[in-house]
Amino acid sequence: MSFLSLEALLALLLGSLYGAVFGAIPGLTATLAISLAIPILLFLGPDTALAALIGISATAIFAGDIGSVLVRMPGTPASAAYTEELHEVARQRSPAFALGISAFPSAIGSLVGLGFLVVGSLGLVALARQFSSFEFFWLVLLGIVSGILAVPSVLKGAIAFGLGMLLATIGYDPALGNPRFTFGQPSLLGGINFLVALIAFFGVSEVLHHLLHRSHQASHGAPPFRMGRVFGDYFLEANKLCWKERFSLLRASVLGTFVGFLPGAGSDIAAWISSNLRRMRRGRPEQVALDGSSANNAAVAGAWIPAMALGLPGDTLTAILLGMFLALGITPGPELFNKHGSLVVQIYLAFFLVSAIIMPLGGYLSALIVQSLLRIPIRVLMGAVLGLCVVGAYAVNNNPFDLFLLAILGALGFALRQGGFPLGLVVLGMVLGPLLEQHFMVSMIKTHWNLWSFFERPLALVLAFLNLAMVVGVLGLRRGWWAALRLPPEERA
Amino acid sequence: MSSQPAWERAVALLAVALGALALFLSRSLPQMEGGYPGPALFPSLLGLLLLLSGLGLLWQRRRARGRLQGGEGRVVLALLGLALAPLLLEWVGLSLTASIYTLVGTLLLGVRPAAALTTGGVVALLVYLVFQRFLGVQG
Structure with missing residues (x-):
């Protein structure tokens, strides 16, 4: 079966619609959408599952704008950067026009990002073919260091990463095959299932968060609204504006791709930078929204470049996707391009279909569905999410023991979330931890524990220097910001 | 605070x-x-x-002050309930277990009983059709 099969195209379409609906409803996130979909996707085979995953991840960020247009509430953090402007456009011109200036720039940003994804991933793979375990060790360490340094509190980042990596040490160790921390429980020999952890961290902790802050809001308060002159506003007027702002859109898309490519950054940072740059140039609301929406969607494709080429997740979403790749028996990185070349082409194709066709045409359809769903109180949706989390965690392995893990990891995720710890880093730690250990142990075993061997190959030396430069540079930058902000020491953590 | x-x-x-x-x-x-x-x-x-x-x-954080908000009881209740899931799964099966957790979750979140029951029923039906009939998940 290929991505051009009926099943895969249907999965792509349904995945996109599902991602769009989740992305659009405030409180339901892209990560939650994928966490709940995984137990179903596991049964569908790699081609169909990956098609659906690409559909979900590519449209969920764009769909965050639908919540902004309809109820002035961003569906995802990536849309928060220009919610005010987009909602103002919806009120002053029409919701259809506002959705148009969100959908088409999103599609353009995603297509530009796809261009960079094709060129960038192929280039990086060519480079990665020269890598041995030494270079991969430094590369994984770079992902970890940049992830910790990217969050406001280094200590919180270190704890989140440390917990994720410690969770990943449970079970057989990746280098020698010794069981660790299993406490005699056979279900733990294979380690904590990444997908169960994902459902617990993003599904259960979300429900528990709503239980703690039980809102008395009956609904999202969506006002009844008529879409009005849909064709004229959504297609013609929005496209006219996009053509007029074509160079600015291109600039924002390139910027978004670059930010998405950086480890630890992501769609929301891309959107904030891009829309703030436009505000600084006294841009009109529609121009700010255009730049923000193209940048955050370009960042989605940008984050896929290191994920596909090197097996290094740039953000939470790609960490989840990489976990899913592994669960489907596919190892991302150079091996993906060597052994599954046709799959790589199909991933590019699926990205193209979502960006060029589904995003612009599905935008309007998604908005209609979301408008109906927004009338359902979030409390009802969260209750259903709890039930589906239980089913999802059990369905992954048909193992009741996973439900105990769901409760324990759900409690951990909830506590981390309440304390303002970055949950995404726990997931990144679970993905990167075993890779770091594996490359370190392999390097050490083949050189009889000669630590200098990490600095003997030129590429390894360059990557080691990059790690050092990253630590010195970011810490220096942060010190400068703190001084500029004149924050008290307690706030600088 | x-x-x-x-x-x-x-x-x-x-x-x-x-x-x-x-x-x-x-x-x-x-x-x-x-x-x-x-x-x-x-x-x-x-x-x-x-x-x-x-x-x-x-x-x-030695000088930072903060206190709990009062909704923690509901959270503990939900977590204890989740720990019972393996037993419940054995007794009543997958779709009913999902339905019970949805019902309890919505009630704890303050949804009216009639709406909670309806949501639980919808989830049970969804789980039965998608997971048990279509995907063949046992339970």
Whole structure:
């Protein structure tokens, strides 16, 4: 079966619609959408599952704008950067026009990002073919260091990463095959299932968060609204504006791709930078929204470049996707391009279909569905999410023991979330931890524990220097910001 | 007063405890030939990282004040309920288990009983059709 099969195209379409609906409803996130979909996707085979995953991840960020247009509430953090402007456009011109200036720039940003994804991933793979375990060790360490340094509190980042990596040490160790921390429980020999952890961290902790802050809001308060002159506003007027702002859109898309490519950054940072740059140039609301929406969607494709080429997740979403790749028996990185070349082409194709066709045409359809769903109180949706989390965690392995893990990891995720710890880093730690250990142990075993061997190959030396430069540079930058902000020491953590 | 500092301290304490536990348990893991560190190396380093980061955070937040918000009882109740899921699954099957958790979840979230029952019914039907009939999940 290929991505051009009926099943895969249907999965792509349904995945996109599902991602769009989740992305659009405030409180339901892209990560939650994928966490709940995984137990179903596991049964569908790699081609169909990956098609659906690409559909979900590519449209969920764009769909965050639908919540902004309809109820002035961003569906995802990536849309928060220009919610005010987009909602103002919806009120002053029409919701259809506002959705148009969100959908088409999103599609353009995603297509530009796809261009960079094709060129960038192929280039990086060519480079990665020269890598041995030494270079991969430094590369994984770079992902970890940049992830910790990217969050406001280094200590919180270190704890989140440390917990994720410690969770990943449970079970057989990746280098020698010794069981660790299993406490005699056979279900733990294979380690904590990444997908169960994902459902617990993003599904259960979300429900528990709503239980703690039980809102008395009956609904999202969506006002009844008529879409009005849909064709004229959504297609013609929005496209006219996009053509007029074509160079600015291109600039924002390139910027978004670059930010998405950086480890630890992501769609929301891309959107904030891009829309703030436009505000600084006294841009009109529609121009700010255009730049923000193209940048955050370009960042989605940008984050896929290191994920596909090197097996290094740039953000939470790609960490989840990489976990899913592994669960489907596919190892991302150079091996993906060597052994599954046709799959790589199909991933590019699926990205193209979502960006060029589904995003612009599905935008309007998604908005209609979301408008109906927004009338359902979030409390009802969260209750259903709890039930589906239980089913999802059990369905992954048909193992009741996973439900105990769901409760324990759900409690951990909830506590981390309440304390303002970055949950995404726990997931990144679970993905990167075993890779770091594996490359370190392999390097050490083949050189009889000669630590200098990490600095003997030129590429390894360059990557080691990059790690050092990253630590010195970011810490220096942060010190400068703190001084500029004149924050008290307690706030600088 | 925000509850975040209280949770920060709780997680920092947890990090210290888990770090110390990892260090302690790593000592019983085997070494490699020639006395080189083996499977114990990585968990020991992580234990140390967690221990030091946790202590660092506790020190940084020593003056921060915060208190719990009062909804924690509902959270504990939900977590205890989740721990019973394996038993419930054995007794009533998958779709009814999902329905019960949806019902309890919506009720705890303050939804009216009639709406909670309807939601539970919809979820049970969805789980039966999608997971049990279409995907063949046992339970």
